[in-house]
Amino acid sequence: MQLIWLRSDLRHYDNTALSAAATRGPTVAVYLISPDQWRAHDDAPCKVDFWLRNLRPLSDSLQQLNIPLLIRTAAAWDQAPAVLLELCQQLGIEAVHANQEYGINETRRDKAVAQALDAKGIEFHSYLDQLLFQPGSILTQSGSYFQVFSQFRKVCYNRLHMAMPQIVASPKAQAPLHVTRDPLPETVDGFAVPGAALRALWPAGEEEARQRLAQFADEQIEYYKDQRDLPARPGTSQLSAYLAAGVISPRQCLHAALQSNNGEFESGSPGVSTWITELLWREFYKHILVGYPRVSRHRAFRPETEFLPWRDAPTELAAWKQGCTGFPIIDAAIRQLLQTGWMHNRLRMVVAMFLTKNLLIDWREGERFFMQHLIDGDLAANNGGWQWSSSTGTDSVPYFRIFNPLTQSERFDPEGRFIKHWLPELADLNKKQLHNPALIGGLFGVANYPVPIVNLSQSRDRALSAFKNLPSRQMLEVSHG
Structure with missing residues (x-):
């Protein structure tokens, strides 16, 4: 047996x-x-x-x-x-x-x-099974794991052109066994059951996952490149929770995408090629997990960034966790996470960069908070995303590129629809006031909404100084030599 x-x-x-x-x-x-x-x-x-x-x-x-x-x-x-x-x-x-x-x-x-x-x-x-390529099979010419995504993606595309991972046949019914299936647990001690509203957002089962994939491939993938960064639009696939639990496979996702694009990876629909790139980002971070095990140990991928002078700022950290920073796009994103178990991908980057750059709080605080609330929590993707945003990771954003939450808000939620949904206390503001209520003036700003907890310009300078004063990797290698 x-x-x-x-x-x-x-x-x-x-x-x-x-x-x-x-x-x-x-x-x-x-x-x-x-x-x-x-x-x-x-x-x-x-x-x-x-x-x-x-x-x-x-x-x-x-x-x-x-x-x-x-x-x-x-x-x-x-x-x-x-x-x-x-x-x-x-x-x-x-x-x-x-x-x-x-x-x-x-x-x-x-x-x-x-x-x-x-x-x-x-x-x-x-x-x-949960990857398209075996870790260790996509390597640089020198035989090491890739640290730059664009190079990794190029090799993946070459491999996919040579041989497409095939869908595995489902088993046929076997003769009945003298073994009875077990009753299933409804709950597990120590884990609270979420409310009905959150559960309704994420119905269980393969049928639901496959329906979501089919609908996305039929109706939305064409517009994915243009709409994926707009949190007020249903521009993403909403499949991440199903992928993380393995209710659907990356092979199924890849085949559905290609089927909607006449079998093409890089030509045809920009939406399809952009979404396939996102699947490969997921692949990349799992390969990093295998190739560089230190990221599983709460260590920065870039050793020199372990010396960053992270701030111990419990009041500011608590305000960030509660969605009470005084920056509407940050607060709306956090409230979306707390109420739905999910956060829009663009906003994950904006929120992470605000914590690690503007507040200069250790990325590990944010990584843990996300895992404690995400229905699609995945070590590789979550760690990779946090280290990318904090400039401590592989292929990460340059330390001097710091998203301005006000600019991001105006660009990706121009009408303020996302903000108004999650922050109803700001619903009466016009779209100019909405992104930065502090400009309205008055001693206490907008009623029932906090004033900003940090000055963006000063905090940016503080972050730049912290990164500029880090020891170089070469110096670290000499000191450890």
């Missing part, structure tokens, strides 16, 4: 490990509930709830194939080897199949499981 160990691949369609297991013989599925590990990783309650909700339609889909889904608890991942070994011995499992996951803790967990199983004569097989 075969065991498919489900993790961040909560689907039965185009699931590499599931297909491989079913091909080899009668198959049982298992999912591990790991609350201590999820807390250690700062996983958001809405994200944990989303995973649990996706287990239900997945269990039903597997049941139609006569593959029972079992639920076991391994509170922390160091318990996974013993829990899985016990299950394998109970059921007479010959081999365990799992799709690869990336990050230091994930790698250690899988290595420990493989060793424990091997000691008892049980095979462990892992498969490329």
Whole structure:
């Protein structure tokens, strides 16, 4: 008998490990509930709830194939080897199949499981599934992992032209087993259940994910390049939560995009090529996670930036976390995150740069806060985005390029529709006043809205000075030599 160990691949369609297991013989599925590990990783309650909700339609889909889904608890991942070994011995499992996951803790967990199983004569097989390319297969001419995205993308395009990753066949129904599927947990201790409004924004299941992808490819991808930066427009795919949980695969996304563009990557629709580039950014950051493990350890990708004089400013950090900075585009974005579990991608950059440059607060504070609230929280993408914005990461924005939140607001929300939706207290302001209510004057500004917590010009100068005074990488290498 075969065991498919489900993790961040909560689907039965185009699931590499599931297909491989079913091909080899009668198959049982298992999912591990790991609350201590999820807390250690700062996983958001809405994200944990989303995973649990996706287990239900997945269990039903597997049941139609006569593959029972079992639920076991391994509170922390160091318990996974013993829990899985016990299950394998109970059921007479010959081999365990799992799709690869990336990050230091994930790698250690899988290595420990493989060793424990091997000691008892049980095979462990892992498969490329949540990426288009195996980490380590896209390298520079000198054999190292790419640090510049544009170069990485070029090699990816060349590989895709040579061979397109194919959708994996779904398993056929197997003969019924004498194993009964387990009841599914509705909640997990320590993780609050989100409100009905948030849940309604993110329905569970593969059918929902595939419908979203199909609708996006049919109706919106053509306009993606022009509308993706406008937070008041539905210009993005809204698929990130489904990709992070593996309810849909990057292969499915790539095939849908190409199908809408006559099979072209770089020509044809600018919207399609721009969206494929976004898929490759996701790929790039996971390769970085493997090639440069220090980013899994809360370390800056650029070692010299570990010496930045980050400020200990708890009052300002709290104002940022509450959406009370006095800058409407920042505050509206934070409120969107707190109420929906999601933030528009352009605003993730604006909000991150405000925290790390204008407030000069450590990017790790923001990275953690995002993970604690994002329904699509993903270590690689979240870390990559924060380090890009704070100029500490690979291929990051130059330190002297600091987004001005007022300019960004006027450019990407010119009518103030996004701001008015999330900050109804500003709804009566005209579109000139809306972006910077402090200009209205008066001792206390606009009623029920805070005055700005920082002077943009002075804070910009402070950030530039902090970066200019960093030791160079060469100096660090000499001092450590």
